[in-house]
Amino acid sequence: MENNTINDTMNDNVDDNVIEVSHLSKLYGINKKEAAKMMSEGASKDEVLKKTGVTVALWDVSFKVKRGGIYVIIGLSGSGKSTLVRCFNCLIKPTSGEVRFENKELEKLDKKELLEYRRNKISMVFQNFGLMSHRNVIDNVGYGLEVKGISKEERDQKSIEATKLVGLEGWENSPIASLSGGMKQRVGLARALANDPEILLMDEPFSALDPLVRKDMQFELLSIQRKLGKTVIFITHDIDEAFKLGDTVNIMRDGKIVQIDTPENMSAYPADDYVKLFIDSADKSKVMSVKHIMITPSCLVKESTSPINAIREMRQNSTSSAYAVDKKMKFKGIITIDDAIKANKESLPLFDFIISDTITVTEDTLINDVLPLSAKSSFPIAIISDSGTLRGIVTKASVLSSLV
Ligand SMILES: Nc1ncnc2c1ncn2[C@@H]1O[C@H](COP(=O)(O)OP(=O)(O)OP(=O)(O)O)[C@@H](O)[C@H]1O
Numbered sequence: 001m002e003n004n005t006i007n008d009t010m011n012d013n014v015d016d017n018v019i020e021v022s023h024l025s026k027l028y029g030i031n032k033k034e035a036a037k038m039m040s041e042g043a044s045k046d047e048v049l050k051k052t053g054v055t056v057a058l059w060d061v062s063f064k065v066k067r068g069g070i071y072v073i074i075g076l077s078g079s080g081k082s083t084l085v086r087c088f089n090c091l092i093k094p095t096s097g098e099v100r101f102e103n104k105e106l107e108k109l110d111k112k113e114l115l116e117y118r119r120n121k122i123s124m125v126f127q128n129f130g131l132m133s134h135r136n137v138i139d140n141v142g143y144g145l146e147v148k149g150i151s152k153e154e155r156d157q158k159s160i161e162a163t164k165l166v167g168l169e170g171w172e173n174s175p176i177a178s179l180s181g182g183m184k185q186r187v188g189l190a191r192a193l194a195n196d197p198e199i200l201l202m203d204e205p206f207s208a209l210d211p212l213v214r215k216d217m218q219f220e221l222l223s224i225q226r227k228l229g230k231t232v233i234f235i236t237h238d239i240d241e242a243f244k245l246g247d248t249v250n251i252m253r254d255g256k257i258v259q260i261d262t263p264e265n266m267s268a269y270p271a272d273d274y275v276k277l278f279i280d281s282a283d284k285s286k287v288m289s290v291k292h293i294m295i296t297p298s299c300l301v302k303e304s305t306s307p308i309n310a311i312r313e314m315r316q317n318s319t320s321s322a323y324a325v326d327k328k329m330k331f332k333g334i335i336t337i338d339d340a341i342k343a344n345k346e347s348l349p350l351f352d353f354i355i356s357d358t359i360t361v362t363e364d365t366l367i368n369d370v371l372p373l374s375a376k377s378s379f380p381i382a383i384i385s386d387s388g389t390l391r392g393i394v395t396k397a398s399v400l401s402s403l404v
Pocket residue numbers: 028055056057075076077078079080081082083084237289291
């Protein structure tokens with residue numbers, strides 16, 4: 001397993017490679033020079049952050065993506081997967097190194113070429129679907145075509161085809177709100193396909209779906225990819241998903257590539273303990289963070305909310321507790337309906353009754369570390385950002401179902 005950062009250097013035909021990444025690095029922070037020096041001397045991402053305050057999102061990453069296959073990128077939270085995606089769709093500029101698409105360096109594209117690349121060559125599929133709820137299925141699927149100025153007739157024809165391809169025939173005129181999570185992601189996929197791109201970029205597209213629906217979607221994606229022969233770049237945390245879908249799997253850690261291989265070779269010859277951890281972890285909770293399973297709390301109350309309004313909110317949402325935040329969405333604690341009723345009776349402010357010693361965790365906490373907390377906690381656990389803003393909650397049910 002020497003030189004496992006370079007994919008298939010033999011038989012290297014440029015036309016076979018749709019994407020080529022060379023020596024790509026992305027650093028966040030002021031003192032990048034010092035950080036880069038430390039990295040090239042072999043320091044770790046943590047050491048660099050401590051000493052220089054710079055976050056290494058990617059460091060000296062090189063690989064090639066062959067046309068017409070599924071290329072999976074896998075790694076723990078923070079390993080740089082989404083940063084790579086953002087470099088592919090030109091949302092961010094690399095600190096150094098380059099990405100080439102069909103042998104053209106992305107940073108060198110002029111405005112027109114860049115527009116053409118983003119509109120016609122790549123399509124994104126997101127974890128949170130990114131659909132427009134006021135539009136029906138067909139108008140969501142046709143959105144990219146509409147932006148390109150394609151006539152209604154032509155885009156409807158293409159959208160109907162794409163809708164059929166993802167198994168949503170008959171749902172063309174349904175409102176988005178009436179669809180299940182799996183169906184929404186089918187719409188997301190159809191929208192990407194309707195554009196007829198060279199590359200489908202999928203950043204954890206199935207992570208929020210429940211396990212059975214997720215399996216269906218994996219099967220669907222495989223069938224579609226085999227039928228259309230599109231190049232798919234697929235990001236995941238889930239080794240089963242990676243091995244099921246990937247023609248090639250690229251495993252990343254702390255912004256660097258650890259191993260690139262076929263699923264068969266990777267299972268047979270894992271490059272190190274990190275790869276082994278992934279392969280052996282039938283238990284995904286050890287590699288997936290709560291960010292990927294959190295949901296929006298159904299009931300939020302602000303400091304200014306009166307007890308009576310809080311009670312009404314909770315009743316409307318059929319819940320017996322609410323998440324309390326200040327004006328800036330900083331998490332303050334939990335209010336129960338019993339306490340809200342008490343506050344109302346005694347004409348006291350709602351926040352006098354706040355339960356503020358509840359358990360909170362940050363978005364990057366591994367599900368495995370939340371399991372014991374979740375068992376102990378009487379309420380779904382609040383997920384907060386580093387600055388204390390409420391980002392979502394995880395329920396016992398979502399923690400447990402992520403383990404299936
Ligand atoms: N805009 C930014 N500013 C500062 N640091 C950032 C920024 N974007 C990403 N990072 C950092 O870069 C690193 C890589 O982030 P990235 O989002 O690529 O990870 P990821 O592998 O996609 O993680 P996840 O599995 O949680 O989605 C992380 O340490 C992250 O905190």
